Every structure is written in C-alpha cells, then in structure tokens.
Amino acid sequence: MAFEFTDYQPYDFANRRHIGPSPEEMADMLDVVGAESLDALIDETVPASIRQKCPLDWGPAMTERQALDRLRETADMNRNLVSLLGQGYHGTITPPVIQRNILENPAWYTAYTPYQPEISQGRLEALLNFQTMVCDLTGLDVANASLLDEATAGAEAMAMAQRISKSKKTSFFVDAQCHPQTIAVIRTRAEPLGWDVVVGDPFTDLEPANVFGAVLQYPGTDGDVRDFTPVIKALHGESAIAIMAADPLALALLKTPGEMGADIAYGSTQRFGVPMGYGGPHAAYMAVKDQYKRAIPGRLVGVSVDARGNRAYRLALQTREQHIRREKATSNICTAQVLLAVMASMYGVFHGPRGIRAIAQQVHQSTVRLAAGLERIGYEIETTTYFDTITVKVGAIQGAIVKSALDGGVNLRRVGQDRIAITLDERTRPWVIETVWRAFGGEFSFDEFESGYRLDDVHLRRSDYMTHPIFHMNRAESEMTRYIRRLADRDLALDRAMIPLGSCTMKLNATAEMLPITWPEFSELHPFAPADQAKGYRLLIDDLSDKLCQITGYDAISMQPNSGAQGEYAGLLTIRAYHAANDEGHRDVCLIPTSAHGTNPASAQMVGMKVVVVGAAENGDIDVADFRAKAEAHAGNLAACMITYPSTHGVFEETVREICEITHQHGGQVYLDGANLNALVGLARPGDIGADVSHLNLHKTFCIPHGGGGPGMGPIGVKSHLTPFLPGHPASGGDQGPVSAAPFGSPSILPISWSYCLMMGGAGLTQATKVAILNANYIAKRLEGAFGVLYKSPSGRVAHECIIDTRPLQQKAGVTVDDVAKRLIDSGFHAPTMSWPVAGTLMVEPTESETKAEIDRFCDAMLSIASEAKAIEDGKLDRENNPLKNAPHTVEDLVGEWNRPYSREEACFPPGSFRVGKYWSPVNRVDNVYGDRNLMCSCPPVEDYLEVAE
Ligand SMILES: *Cc1c(COP(=O)(O)O)cnc(C)c1O
Numbered sequence: 001m002a003f004e005f006t007d008y009q010p011y012d013f014a015n016r017r018h019i020g021p022s023p024e025e026m027a028d029m030l031d032v033v034g035a036e037s038l039d040a041l042i043d044e045t046v047p048a049s050i051r052q053k054c055p056l057d058w059g060p061a062m063t064e065r066q067a068l069d070r071l072r073e074t075a076d077m078n079r080n081l082v083s084l085l086g087q088g089y090h091g092t093i094t095p096p097v098i099q100r101n102i103l104e105n106p107a108w109y110t111a112y113t114p115y116q117p118e119i120s121q122g123r124l125e126a127l128l129n130f131q132t133m134v135c136d137l138t139g140l141d142v143a144n145a146s147l148l149d150e151a152t153a154g155a156e157a158m159a160m161a162q163r164i165s166k167s168k169k170t171s172f173f174v175d176a177q178c179h180p181q182t183i184a185v186i187r188t189r190a191e192p193l194g195w196d197v198v199v200g201d202p203f204t205d206l207e208p209a210n211v212f213g214a215v216l217q218y219p220g221t222d223g224d225v226r227d228f229t230p231v232i233k234a235l236h237g238e239s240a241i242a243i244m245a246a247d248p249l250a251l252a253l254l255k256t257p258g259e260m261g262a263d264i265a266y267g268s269t270q271r272f273g274v275p276m277g278y279g280g281p282h283a284a285y286m287a288v289k290d291q292y293k294r295a296i297p298g299r300l301v302g303v304s305v306d307a308r309g310n311r312a313y314r315l316a317l318q319t320r321e322q323h324i325r326r327e328k329a330t331s332n333i334c335t336a337q338v339l340l341a342v343m344a345s346m347y348g349v350f351h352g353p354r355g356i357r358a359i360a361q362q363v364h365q366s367t368v369r370l371a372a373g374l375e376r377i378g379y380e381i382e383t384t385t386y387f388d389t390i391t392v393k394v395g396a397i398q399g400a401i402v403k404s405a406l407d408g409g410v411n412l413r414r415v416g417q418d419r420i421a422i423t424l425d426e427r428t429r430p431w432v433i434e435t436v437w438r439a440f441g442g443e444f445s446f447d448e449f450e451s452g453y454r455l456d457d458v459h460l461r462r463s464d465y466m467t468h469p470i471f472h473m474n475r476a477e478s479e480m481t482r483y484i485r486r487l488a489d490r491d492l493a494l495d496r497a498m499i500p501l502g503s504c505t506m507k508l509n510a511t512a513e514m515l516p517i518t519w520p521e522f523s524e525l526h527p528f529a530p531a532d533q534a535k536g537y538r539l540l541i542d543d544l545s546d547k548l549c550q551i552t553g554y555d556a557i558s559m560q561p562n563s564g565a566q567g568e569y570a571g572l573l574t575i576r577a578y579h580a581a582n583d584e585g586h587r588d589v590c591l592i593p594t595s596a597h598g599t600n601p602a603s604a605q606m607v608g609m610k611v612v613v614v615g616a617a618e619n620g621d622i623d624v625a626d627f628r629a630k631a632e633a634h635a636g637n638l639a640a641c642m643i644t645y646p647s648t649h650g651v652f653e654e655t656v657r658e659i660c661e662i663t664h665q666h667g668g669q670v671y672l673d674g675a676n677l678n679a680l681v682g683l684a685r686p687g688d689i690g691a692d693v694s695h696l697n698l699h700k701t702f703c704i705p706h707g708g709g710g711p712g713m714g715p716i717g718v719k720s721h722l723t724p725f726l727p728g729h730p731a732s733g734g735d736q737g738p739v740s741a742a743p744f745g746s747p748s749i750l751p752i753s754w755s756y757c758l759m760m761g762g763a764g765l766t767q768a769t770k771v772a773i774l775n776a777n778y779i780a781k782r783l784e785g786a787f788g789v790l791y792k793s794p795s796g797r798v799a800h801e802c803i804i805d806t807r808p809l810q811q812k813a814g815v816t817v818d819d820v821a822k823r824l825i826d827s828g829f830h831a832p833t834m835s836w837p838v839a840g841t842l843m844v845e846p847t848e849s850e851t852k853a854e855i856d857r858f859c860d861a862m863l864s865i866a867s868e869a870k871a872i873e874d875g876k877l878d879r880e881n882n883p884l885k886n887a888p889h890t891v892e893d894l895v896g897e898w899n900r901p902y903s904r905e906e907a908c909f910p911p912g913s914f915r916v917g918k919y920w921s922p923v924n925r926v927d928n929v930y931g932d933r934n935l936m937c938s939c940p941p942v943e944d945y946l947e948v949a950e
Contacts (some may be wrong), residue, residue: 003048016704017064018508018760019771024424025852029778038770042683045773045797049685056550056762064512067758071751075521077536081697082412082432083276083526086389087179087221087421088741090249090271091524093426097477098273098346099518100380101484106705108338110494110509112501113299113709116821116831117314117926118306118888119919122487123342123708124313127301128842129470130269130283130345130937135463138265139258140287142937144298146341147333148562148712150268151182151741153284153743154215154245155189156297157264159606160288161213161241162195164263164295165328169240171196173211177220182743186215188727188737189525192576192608200806202226208234215745218257219250222382222421223389225459232261248285250387252360253354255436255461257287264288268741271425273347274340275518276290276539279527279742280562281711281749283337283344292379293935294320297331299401299709303940304931307924308892314926322598323564323836332602335563335714336697338893339707348481353466359426365387365451366424370433372449377442389423394440405439411529412436468939486726490922491708492830495920498850498858502801502833502843503597503648505678505700509752512759513703515939516751528731529744530550537747544754545715548696550790551765553687554717559744564675566696567714568603568642568845570727571738574693574718575640576668577725577736581611586641586669591630593622595649595837596814600642600673609639614948618792620649624661631666640666645672645686646679646799648672648837649791651774660690669693676718677701678847679800682766686717688798693718702753711746713753771848772800775855782859786866790841801845803838804862810840813872817842820865825888827861827912828919861912884909888921 016022026038035041048614060069102108114120115125127145134143158172172190174183176199183199200206203226214235219225221806225648232242243264244257249271251257257265270282288296294317302316334839348356365386371381376391381391394401395418402420405412410432413421422436430446437444473479490947493499499506516522525534545557561567572590579587590609592600594616601611612630617623622643631638641663646652653659660670672691678701680686683825686694698704699712720725728734729743744750760768766848780789780802790803796938809815817840821831833843846855868884871877878901883889886900891909898904909915 013306017510018768020775020849021853021855022769026774029774031504033774033777033781035932038774039051039775040799041774042770044792044795045799046652046683049654049657050689052685053681056682056766058547058762059551061761061764062758064759067390067755068512068515070758071516071755072838074536074540075516075519077539078521078525080521080524080531081411081529081533083529084422084424084436084528085411085528086421087181087268087413087528088268089526090423090425091427092271092273092275093275094275094343095347096351097480098343098350099870101481102343102346102754104514104518105488106495106509107488107491107493108342109705111491111708112499112504112506112706112830113314117312118822118921118923119182119492119825119830120156121313122490122920123338124301125487126342126345127338128303128313128939130341131301132347132468133249133345133466133471134285134287134824136936137248137256138246138287139256140265140705141290142293142296143285143287144296144300146283146337147266147286147298148284148337148566149280149282149741150179150245150266150284151185152566153266153286154178154182155186157215157243157286158186158189158213159244159331159732160264160297164292165212165241165608166239167212169210169212171198171211173202173206173214173222174199174897175202175216176200176220176226177642178215178217178882181738182245184730185741188604188739189575192573194608202228202231206231208238208240208567208875211240213243215243215245218244218246219387219389222391222415223386224383225254225385225387225455227255227260227458229260235262239407240363247354247387248362249363251461252357252465253364253455253461254387254459255602257464259463269341269344272344273746275523276342276526277746277748278524278534279744280527280746281337283341293937295330295403298333300937302931303936304927305857306926307744309941310923312923312926314686314928314931315932316937322602324598326598326599327605329598329602332569332599332606334565334599334693335712336710338709338712342708344797346484348466349471349483350475352471352475356466363426363428364455366428366433368451368452368454369446370422370436373437373442373444374440376444377406377437377440379440384856385459386454388425389421389569391419393419401439408435408438411526412439422587426741470939471519483883497828497830498846498854500832500844501830502650502803502845503675504706504833505845505847507678507703507847508849509703509705510756512754513752515754516867517748522751539745540750540754541747544750544757545758548715548717550598550719551681551685551728552694552696553685555720556692556723556726557715557717557746558740559696559713559715559750560727560729560740561714561716562740562745563710564695564697564714565599566739567716568599568671568673571605571671571693571695571716572603572607572609572640573727573736573739574716574725574783577670578669578722579639582713584667587637589634589637589639591627591638591641594645596642597648597673604642605942617882620651621647621653622654624655624658627659628662629672631662635666638663638666640669640671642671644676645689648678650798650801650803650843651791651793652799657690664690675700676800679769681767682762687719693816698753703756703886704752711749713746713749714787715745768848775846775848775850776800776802776844779846779855783862786863790838792818799876801843804842804844806842807840809869813869814879815869815872819884819887822925823865823884823887823910824861825921826908827910828914829858829861829912850868857912861910864911875888877902882908888923888924891920892924911946
C-alpha cells in the first residue's frame with residue numbers, strides 16, 4: 001500500500017508567528033465563548049455601522065526570509081558615511097556586550113514600564129545607575145530616569161522653569177548657540193502657552209529682569225565652551241531659573257553646570273553607546289537642584305524598602321504624573337526611553353569614570369589636531385575654546401569643501417553661507433581627519449601633529465564623578481555579562497509570561513522584526529545627513545505611512561512624535577493651527593471623557609486648551625446627553641474632543657459616530673486616541689468613523705517592544721484638511737514647528753513595524769485583530785462567576801480587553817486590587833492594568849499573541865485568587881495574615897521560621913506557577929509611602945551595597 005503524503009504549507013506555520021491560539025485551540029475557545037465562528041463573534045462584537053467596507057490589501061504576506069531580504073535591499077539604499085555633523089548627534093561605539101545582552105535581549109527589550117516594582121528590580125537598578133551617573137556628570141542633585149530627546153527635554157525644562165520661577169515674567173531666553181532643533185521645539189512649546197521666546201547671545205542680549213528663565217548650551221552648537229557663572233548669577237539676581245543644555249561626554253573634562261550654579265541641566269545621552277539611528281531613539285536626561293526635585297517631569301526611580309525591610313527600588317513621586325494629576329501633571333510624559341537609558345548607564349558601568357574621561361580626552365585631542373592642521377593650511381578657527389567641535393570661516397568655497405569631503409565619505413556641516421562646523425567623536429579615525437584636511441586643501445598625515453589640550457584652566461573640571469562602586473566593578477567581560485544577566489533575571493518580561501496589561505497591548509515583538517534595527521545602514525545614520533544618503537529610510541517611511549493610512553482611513557501621517565502622548569500633543573497642535581488658519585484661533589475648549597487616559601488632559605493643557613470633562617453613562621459609554629450639552633454650552637469656543645475607540649472601558653460604543661457629528665456641528669475637531677487600534681486594524685477605520693486625527697502607538701499595535709518603558713513611536717494620522725498643519729522641522733521644512741528633535745522621531749525602530757506589516761499582510765493583520773478580540777472574550781467568559789466584567793456590549797461581548805471587577809473582594813474579604821496584583825506575581829504573572837480607568841479594577845488585554853495554554857494559566861491563577869478571597873470571606877483564612885496580603889513571596893519565605901496560617905507550598909506555588917523555572921520575585925512587597933517620605937534617587941551608599949552584595 002502506497003504511503004499517502006499530506007501537503008503542508010510551511011508558510012501556514014510561519015504566519016502563526018503572531019497568532020497565539022492554534023486553529024484547534026480557537027475552535028475550543030469559540031465553544032467556551034459560545035460563538036459559531038470567529039467571524040460570527042466579530043459580527044456580534046463590532047457594530048455593523050462602523051465596519052470597514054473593503055479588506056486591507058497590499059499583496060500576499062511575506063515569509064521571514066522574504067521580508068528580511070526586502071529590509072536588506074532597503075537598508076542598502078541608505079549610504080552610511082561618516083557624519084561630523086554634531087548638533088547633539090555623535091558617532092559612538094556600542095560595546096558588544098551591551099548590544100548583545102541588552103539591546104538584542106528580549107529579557108530587557110520586552111519588559112514594561114516598572115509600575116510593579118517587585119518584578120522590575122533589575123531595570124530599576126539600571127535606571128538608578130543612570131540617575132546617579134547623570135547627577136555626577138552634571139554636578140546636580142536629582143536626575144530623572146530619561147526624557148524623549150534633547151529638544152523636548154529643553155521644552156520640558158522651560159515649562160518646569162515657568163512652574164518654579166518666582167519671576168512673574170512671561171519671556172524665556174534661549175541661547176542662539178542652542179542646537180537649531182532645540183530652539184524650534186522650544187518655540188513650538190512656548191507659543192500656545194503665551195510665552196515669548198527671545199533668542200540671542202547670553203553675554204550681550206540677555207536681560208535677566210525680563211525673563212522667567214534662560215537656557216544656555218554647553219558647549220555651544222558651533223563648539224564654543226563658555227563659562228556661564230556670571231550669566232547664571234545675574235539670572236538668580238532677578239529670580240529667574242538658569243538651565244544648561246550640556247553634552248555629558250564634555251562634562252568629563254569641563255566644569256559642571258552645578259559648579260556654575262545652574263538650577264536645571266538636560267541633554268542627550270546618545271553618545272553613551274546608543275547609535276544615532278537617523279534621529280533616535282535615545283535617552284535625554286534632566287537633572288535639577290534638590291529644592292526642585294518635586295517639580296521634575298518624567299519618571300524618577302527611588303530607593304525604598306520591602307515588607308521585610310530589605311532595600312527595594314520603585315518609581316518615586318508618582319503623584320506628579322498624568323495618571324493622577326491629569327491636566328495639572330508636571331508633564332504628559334508616559335512612555336520615555338528606558339531601554340536607551342539602560343544602555344547609556346551600562347556604557348557608564350562598562351567604561352567607568354576613567355574610561356569615560358579617556359574617551360573625552362581622545363575626542364578632544366583629535367579635535368586639537370584637526371584644528372592645528374586647518375591652521376597650518378591657513379584657516380582661522382573661530383572657536384577659541386572647544387571640546388569636540390570647531391567652526392571655521394571658509395567664505396565662498398563652503399560648497400566646494402563640503403562636496404570634496406563628501407567625495408571622501410565624510411559629511412560636514414554648513415553654518416550659514418560661509419562657515420563650516422566639524423564635530424568629532426569616539427569613532428573618528430585618523431583617515432577621517434586626513435580626509436577633512438584634504439577637503440580644505442591640506443595633504444597631511446595625522447601623525448605629523450602633536451596631541452594636546454586647548455582648554456583654559458577656568459573651564460576645567462576638578463571634581464570627581466561616578467565614584468560609586470557600581471562604576472568601579474571589575475570590568476572583565478564575564479563580570480559585565482553576569483551583571484546584566486543578574487539584573488535581567490530579576491524582571492518579569494514577555495520572554496517569560498504574558499503581560500495582560502489593558503490598553504498597553506503587550507504583544508509579540510518578533511525576532512525577525514528586531515534583527516534589522518542593528519544593521520549599520522539603519523542604526524548609524526545622522527538625522528541631518530543629506531536626504532540622498534537616506535533613500536532606504538525614505539522608502540520605508542513612505543511605504544509604512546501608506547499602509548498606516550490604509551489601516552486608519554487617514555490621508556497623511558507624521559512620523560515625528562516619539563510616544564503616544566507626544567502624538568496627542570502634535571495632533572492637538574495640528575488642530576490648533578487649523579483653527580487659527582480659519583480665523584477661529586479663539587477655540588480652546590477640549591471635551592474629554594472621564595475614562596480618558598491621563599495623557600489626554602495633560603496634552604490638552606500643554607497646547608493651552610481648557611479641559612471640560614464629560615461623564616460616563618451607566619453602561620460605561622460616553623454620556624451622549626452630557627456630551628451634547630457641553631458641546632452646545634461651549635459651541636463658540638469648542639476646539640476639539642478627545643475620545644478613545646474602542647473606549648478604555650473595553651467596548652465598541654455604538655454612539656461613536658454621533659459623538660463625532662456633535663463635535664463637528666459645533667465647530668470642533670475629533671481627536672481619536674488610537675492606542676486601542678489593536679481592536680480595529682482591518683475591521684474599522686478611525687478616519688471612516690468621523691475622526692480627524694489620531695496617534696498610533698507603534699509600540700503597542702505595531703510590535704515595537706516596550707523596552708521597559710520606552711522607546712516608542714506615536715505617529716499621527718490626519719484627514720487631508722489637517723495635512724498642511726502637521727509638524728515641520730528645521731532640517732526638512734514645513735510651515736509648522738517641530739515637536740521632536742529629529743524629523744522622523746525615532747526612525748531606527750520603524751523597521752520593526754514595517755516588517756510586521758509585510759509579514760502579516762492585510763489579511764494577517766485583520767486575523768490578528770479578530771483573535772485579539774477572541775482571546776479577550778475567552779478570558780471574560782472563563783472568569784465569569786468568579787469576577788464581574790464591568791462593561792459589555794449589548795450582545796454581551798467585550799472588545800480586545802475587559803475590565804475585571806475586584807471591588808467585591810475588597811468589600812467581602814478586605815482584599816485590595818493591589819493584593820490581587822501582587823499575588824499574581826507568585827503565579828508568575830505581571831498584573832493587568834490596575835485601577836484605570838476604574839479605581840479598584842483590573843483591565844486585562846491578552847492580545848492575539850497569547851496561546852490558549854498561557855491564557856488558561858492566567859485564568860487559573862485568577863480563579864485561585866478568587867477562591868482565596870472566598871476563604872477569607874468564609875473565615876477559613878485570616879483577614880490580615882493570608883497569602884494575598886503577604887504576596888509576593890520570595891525565596892526568603894522558604895527558609896527560617898514559618899508562623900503563618902497557610903503553608904509555604906501554598907505561599908510559593910499557587911496555580912499557574914511553574915515548579916521548575918518558577919519566577920521568584922527578588923523582593924517582598926515594596927513600601928511606596930516610605931520611599932516617598934525618605935526620597936533617595938541615586939545609588940545608595942557603599943556600606944549599604946556591601947551588605948546586600950553577597
Ligand atoms: C498608552 C496610551 C497612551 C500614551 O501613550 P505613550 O506612548 O505611553 O505616551 C495614551 N492613551 C491611551 C489610551 C494609552 O493606552
């Protein structure tokens with residue numbers, strides 16, 4: 001009898017990459033959910049009135065090999081030359097041990113923002129190292145855990161200065177030597193708030209009595225190193241705030257902002273081992289004097305203790321943030337640049353203070369030789385005191401010199417019509433300098449010149465930095481590898497378990513999508529390199545934009561915003577500019593429902609809009625009557641509404657079109673927060689529903705990993721009437737001001753989203769959406785009875801996420817939502833989103849990537865928690881001394897005395913946990929209040945370390 005072959009398509013399996021449940025599992029799940037088929041479930045869930053008419057289609061899905069070939073071709077269209085263009089972007093060497101073990105390691109890049117401190121101790125320690133390094137380098141007291149980029153950090157510094165300054169003035173002074181994109185981003189930020197920006201020379205043009213603050217660049221964009229001590233003194237004399245934008249590498253040699261008296265310092269840590277990436281992502285830093293620490297924007301890591309009194313890290317002063325303070329928050333920053341801050345901090349650990357100083361000295365000495373050669377040719381160096389940048393007056397032959405250098409493979413920066421600036425870095429080799437000399441007409445060898453220093457005594461740094469033992473560990477690579485591994489092992493990321501965070505869409509970040517980001521043709525381009533060197537990027541950005549337009553129903557995309565919150569800010573600015581162009585500049589009211597994400601009101605406040613809050617109806621939908629009444633009441637001044645779809649209550653509201661119509665009727669524009677696009681792709685399009693502008697979180701729906709709290713990309717899509725008002729940029733044109741330092745935000749992570757679209761195809765993306773909805777409905781069904789699901793559609797379905805009501809546990813058994821979250825850690829899970837949008841509840845979003853087995857493991861853990869709560873309610877477990885209150889349990893709980901009324905077995909191995917390969921939380925429950933009362937935001941003293949460092 002002949003053997004019968006079954007024909008398998010390898011492609012069918014490959015395409016399952018992103019879809020967790022197998023076809024057989026899906027059939028079982030549909031049974032549980034009680035739906036005929038996946039399509040029937042979708043028909044019951046997504047209102048027919050919003051369904052999109054034609055399917056997404058851009059040809060067949062590619063295999064991994066095909067997609068990687070396409071990415072390779074695209075990368076090869078970029079020309080990776082040596083860029084000496086400076087302006088805050090520098091060549092740098094990522095130590096391979098950091099590239100492989102952090103940047104390319106899912107244990108680091110798939111983690112979430114460290115809101116749950118017990119499962120985030122590794123990245124919190126790395127961030128604390130970052131803060132300590134920044135404080136040391138700047139000579140200031142408290143540093144945050146990163147901001148989005150140098151230019152937005154400048155804008156944040158201005159806003160902070162306005163909050164803390166005792167001066168009542170409304171003008172802000174900006175050093176003309178700030179990088180051009182910084183000046184532009186600061187102008188964008190100041191304009192809607194009614195602040196005047198005065199640009200000039202701080203030594204001759206600044207009138208301290210007329211400003212609430214000033215920012216000074218150090219070294220200046222053209223290279224000058226100036227001592228700002230007298231300027232800062234004068235500012236303080238008039239109660240104005242002194243801000244310095246400082247290059248952290250230069251600070252290894254130069255007098256610090258702290259020593260000059262600055263109140264705030266900020267800058268980019270890109271050159272600490274993070275490739276330029278055509279503009280990003282990189283971590284900006286900000287450091288402030290101790291007295292201003294409560295006003296610092298962004299995240300701040302602090303030291304606290306756990307339930308056993310052991311040291312533990314956690315995010316400090318969270319009450320400043322938008323989740324709680326909403327339109328009164330210190331900023332709208334949510335996603336920041338954690339992965340990049342971790343890389344920069346490890347660069348500090350890897351090199352130590354001596355290594356950093358050696359790099360700084362080498363860069364400076366190369367610059368001295370470069371200058372000596374140019375002087376020998378006969379050029380005058382305008383920059384008298386410099387670190388790594390010199391500006392040379394060349395007159396009419398500027399173009400010829402730039403071209404000649406380009407022919408030799410080197411990009412030089414034009415300054416005005418007759419000067420050239422040259423910035424060197426860690427990667428600069430002798431041939432590069434020789435090429436520059438040749439372009440200027442000199443044929444010398446690098447070795448002909450003495451190396452030396454050209455820094456005056458008054459500018460030199462004499463203080464120590466990075467004295468903490470962490471920056472002095474034995475740097476054998478074995479130690480470095482193990483340190484990075486040790487920290488990673490303390491954290492729970494997607495490489496160990498599902499992270500069912502509602503609204504955050506923690507889905508698979510496929511390996512094939514990640515590979516291209518470290519290819520030099522993508523990672524090493526300078527953002528201001530000539531456009532014809534970035535043709536691959538252009539193609540990628542255009543094609544991805546095109547696909548995003550198809551997906552959203554919008555007409556144009558701006559890739560500039562570096563996070564969802566920045567997208568909101570950019571989108572609202574676009575609306576604002578549109579109104580102004582129609583002589584409706586007075587429109588300044590923004591309607592925002594109570595269920596909105598905290599970034600919505602915080603962003604509205606940043607563009608000077610007045611937030612009017614709209615209530616929710618009984619079923620969780622926006623209260624249409626209230627919405628209509630408020631739109632009418634503010635009709636004359638209505639600028640916009642900000643809605644989220646499907647709503648953060650996890651349902652597709654039937655009334656969304658009506659909300660859009662009411663807004664338009666009264667002259668407003670509809671901002672639709674696109675964070676929940678994972679529930680829409682292929683099924684419905686914001687642009688068809690009636691929205692005018694949305695941001696898309698590419699780090700949610702489009703597979704860019706969260707990186708432990710960043711990077712992200714929050715591009716905005718708009719309808720054509722808003723296209724002329726999208727952000728522009730000094731380097732790429734456009735009428736509007738920029739919202740980010742680089743024209744395309746963080747382009748080096750766009751290959752991830754692009755490959756996702758290529759490998760899924762339109763049909764694959766649509767299938768992903770359907771399965772995400774199936775997975776959420778399956779969870780809602782499995783937990784039914786044990787937990788209530790707060791909101792459902794009239795057909796009894798949820799969207800791609802659902803809100804689990806844990807409040808009855810509190811009423812009946814005194815079990816808080818926190819207790820539930822911490823007990824999930826014992827089962828090896830990251831908690832769902834806690835207490836948002838409804839206090840005391842959990843919002844669960846499984847995404848399409850999770851298999852039935854993993855979802856079942858999660859449901860088992862949740863059901864076990866419900867029965868523990870029942871045992872408390874029934875008096876079978878103590879109300880205070882029980883596994884929920886004492887969670888999470890650690891290895892410490894396995895040894896020593898045990899006097900609890902439940903077993904160690906029950907404590908440490910609840911349903912869902914693995915016996916072998918169990919995730920152990922490194923600390924017991926962290927005390928947040930203690931940490932905020934005893935605020936400490938840099939590495940604890942040595943003695944402490946020795947004690948814990950066994
Ligand atoms: C995540 C999220 C945001 C903010 O996005 P970031 O990238 O973190 O700034 C805004 N709105 C909603 C509904 C979100 O879930």
